[in-house]
Structure formats: structure tokens, C-alpha cells
């Protein structure tokens with residue numbers, strides 16, 4: 001077990017309220033996987049004083065990371081990584097065996113993508129567990145950080161036992177709740193920290209890793225492996241349900257003349273409901289909600305305890321985006337006074353925002369990946385603007401043209417569809433942009449602009465659940 005030693009009082013970023021401690025028990029930790037979760041967690045654990053060695057099988061990525069080049073867009077992460085490398089608390093390697101040998105604790109933060117049957121593909125977890133077992137030179141605690149179905153940590157324990165020779169392994173589950181785009185501050189200012197374990201010893205090591213947060217009164221939920229695994233799925237499913245719910249309410253507002261913004265406020269001020277996650281949009285996307293909600297429905301069915309609520313959330317979200325696709329085409333045709341059977345043919349449509357939400361370059365399950373192909377299929381030419389996600393979008397959306405310049409996207413556009421709430425998109429002054437456009441048609445699926453202002457500027461403006469002024 002690691003020795004306790006004193007490290008000097010360190011200076012903390014003023015925005016991070018975690019109080020500095022002049023003590024920490026420095027843990028040596030290997031982090032397998034340097035994706036969004038592994039890299040943020042590794043870098044932030046290094047920031048709070050631990051010694052982290054991040055492992056990735058991609059040599060080129062390792063070399064880039066050693067030089068401080070971050071392969072993803074995550075605000076603030078570059079500074080955290082550079083600082084930790086500079087202090088010698090963060091290093092990168094492609095040599096998993098060497099990393100495992102040099103630590104007592106190994107985190108697994110590899111991908112658990114959706115398999116073709118909707119389940120989580122656990123092959124990367126299993127491979128990592130086998131490699132850890134085969135490389136172990138002593139007893140280790142293996143912490144599963146990746147989002148996994150209930151039972152996976154026990155399975156990891158069995159794999160470790162089978163391939164790990166005479167060494168003994170403890171297992172812990174430690175789900176992350178990091179939002180992309182806010183991941184560093186979410187790590188440093190968590191609402192809670194959750195871990196599950198199969199032994200008191202494993203829990204004691206987890207206590208040491210997160211000691212500073214506990215000392216700072218961050219609520220700690222220490223539980224069983226199964227509960228910890230299910231907490232992660234439940235949290236994402238509950239949040240996804242809030243988003244699907246408010247999107248349905250926005251549609252109902254459209255149908256009845258009510259206003260969804262007032263509705264969100266009117267229900268969100270009830271503390272039992274809460275104001276967060278009540279913004280209508282083009283449906284939830286990203287790497288977590290779509291995958292985790294689906295995996296939870298399958299898990300529940302297999303446990304003979306089906307979750308009709310989450311099944312409906314999944315259906316509601318996919319119906320929502322399809323319905324919006326039809327709505328965009330109908331609204332464009334009405335605004336243009338087009339009576340052709342295929343009104344989008346030869347029209348140019350600017351899509352503003354390709355990432356699944358602001359402040360990320362991630363386009364996994366982004367609205368753009370559904371809406372742009374639908375428009376293109378109906379004969380429109382689509383130009384997509386995004387500050388960070390153009391390359392990723394080009395790789396998956398056939399025939400899309402992209403730009404990182406808003407004016408280029410708007411020039412000659414017959415309609416504009418707003419999909420992501422980037423600040424730079426929020427800040428568009430539509431009076432100035434009018435001369436660039438071929439037709440003043442704006443479909444705003446994030447409710448970023450005031451309907452009164454858009455009416456004043458004589459735009460044909462469609463938003464979600466907000467009546468246009470008469």
C-alpha cells in the first residue's frame with residue numbers, strides 16, 4: 001500500500017473551490033484509456049496530487065499527449081495536462097504492462113460503445129482486465145470507471161482471478177458524472193462521488209484517492225458494486241427522461257399556444273423537480289444518454305423487470321428528432337411559398353452547430369447527424385458551421401460542406417437551422433446577417449433568440465414551444 005507523505009501546500013486555480021490540503025496520501029495510479037473520461041480523470045487526479053500514468057495502445061496519441069497535445073476539445077483540459085506533466089505527476093505510455101507493474105491501483109476507462117444489438121460492447125473492458133491480470137506483479141485494486149451494465153465489475157473480478165496467477169485483485173466501481181464541455185470543473189466540483197466495492201480494503205483505498213473531496217464535505221456515496229454500476233445508468237436515464245419530457249411539453253405548447261419557457265420555470269421552481277435539464281432542444285445526444293438509456297432498457301428486460309418509462313424515453317427522443325426533420329421541411333416550404341412536391345431541391349440550408357451540444361467537438365448521436373442527412377436526402381445542399389466539430393462531422397455526414405466561419409455558412413442560404421447552443425451562435429445579430437441570406441428563414445431548435453425580435457426583423461422564425469407574436 002502507498003506510503004503517506006507530505007507534499008507542499010499547492011496553489012489552486014481560483015475557480016476550483018476544492019480546498020488545498022497540505023497533506024495528501026499520494027497514490028500511484030494507472031489509467032487505462034485516454035478518451036474523454038480517462039484523460040480528464042487522469043489529469044484531474046494528477047492535479048489533486050496523485051501520480052498518474054495514462055495508458056493508451058495508440059503510440060501516436062501517446063507521443064502527442066506527452067508533448068501536451070490534447071486530441072479532444074475540452075475547455076481547460078490542456079492547462080491541467082500541461083501543469084501536471086510539468087510537475088512530473090502525469091505521464092503517458094503505450095506500455096500497459098510497465099504501467100501496471102509500477103502502481104497499486106489501475107483504473108479502467110476504456111470505451112463501452114453500443115453494440116449492434118443495443119447492449120454495451122464490453123470487449124475493451126475484458127481485454128484490459130486480462131492485460132492487467134497478466135501484467136500484475138503483485139496485488140492490485142482495479143477500478144472500473146467506464147460506464148458498464150450491472151454485473152460487469154464482478155465479471156472483471158473473475159477475469160482478473162482467472163488470468164492473474166497467484167496475485168489477488170480487488171475491484172471497485174467508480175462511475176463518472178462528467179459533462180463534456182464542463183468535465184474539468186465537474187471533476188473538481190462534484191455534486192457527489194460514488195464508489196462501490198467488494199471489500200473493505202478496496203473501499204479504504206478509494207477513500208484515500210478521494211480523501212480531499214471528502215474532507216471538503218463533498219457527499220460520498222459508498223456502496224456495493226452493483227448499486228454503483230446502476231447509479232450511473234439511473235442518473236443518465238433520469239436526466240434523459242427530463243429532456244424527453246420537456247421536449248414533449250414543448251410540442252404540446254406548440255399545439256396549444258402555451259409557452260414552454262414559462263412552463264419550465266413554473267415547474268422547475270418546485271425544488272422537487274429542479275430547473276436544470278428543462279430546456280427543449282433537438283433531442284438528447286452525445287456519447288452517454290442514447291447508449292446508456294438503451295442499455296438500461298435491455299438490462300431491465302433481461303432482469304425480468306422491464307422499465308416501461310425508459311423504453312418510452314428512448315422512443316420519445318427518436319420520434320422527436322424525426323418529427324423535427326419533417327417540421328423543418330414544412331416550415332421552409334411555407335416560408336418560401338413553395339408548392340413543389342420536393343421543396344428542398346436546389347435549396348441551400350445552413351446548419352449552425354454540428355456538435356451534440358456546445359463546448360465539445362463530439363458529434364456522437366448529435367442532431368446534426370440526423371437532420372443534415374434528412375435535408376440532403378430531400379435535395380438540399382447543406383453547409384454546416386461549427387467552431388470545433390467540422391472535421392468530425394465531415395467524416396460521418398455524406399455530402400455535407402462545412403465551415404468554421406458563420407458568415408460563410410449564411411451566405412446565400414435559403415434557410416438556417418440552429419442545432420447547437422454555442423455562444424458564438426447565440427450572439428448572432430440577425431439584423432446584420434439579413435443581407436447575406438437568400439431568404440430570411442430561421443429554424444431555431446435551441447430557443448436562442450427572442451421571437452419578438454425575430455418578428456421585428458421580419459424573419460420567418462420557428463422555435464420550440466414558444467408562440468410567435470401575432
Ligand code: UDX
Pocket residue numbers: 176177178179180181236239243276277278279280281282283284285286287288289356357
Ligand atoms: C451526460 C451526463 O450529464 C454526465 O453526468 C454523464 O457522465 C455523461 O453524460 P454529456 O453527455 O456530456 O453528459 O451531456 P449533457 O450536458 O448531460 O447533455 C446531454 C444531452 O441532453 C445533450 O444532447 C444536451 O443538448 C441535451 N440537453 C440537456 C437538452 O436538450 N436540454 C437540457 O435541458 C439539458
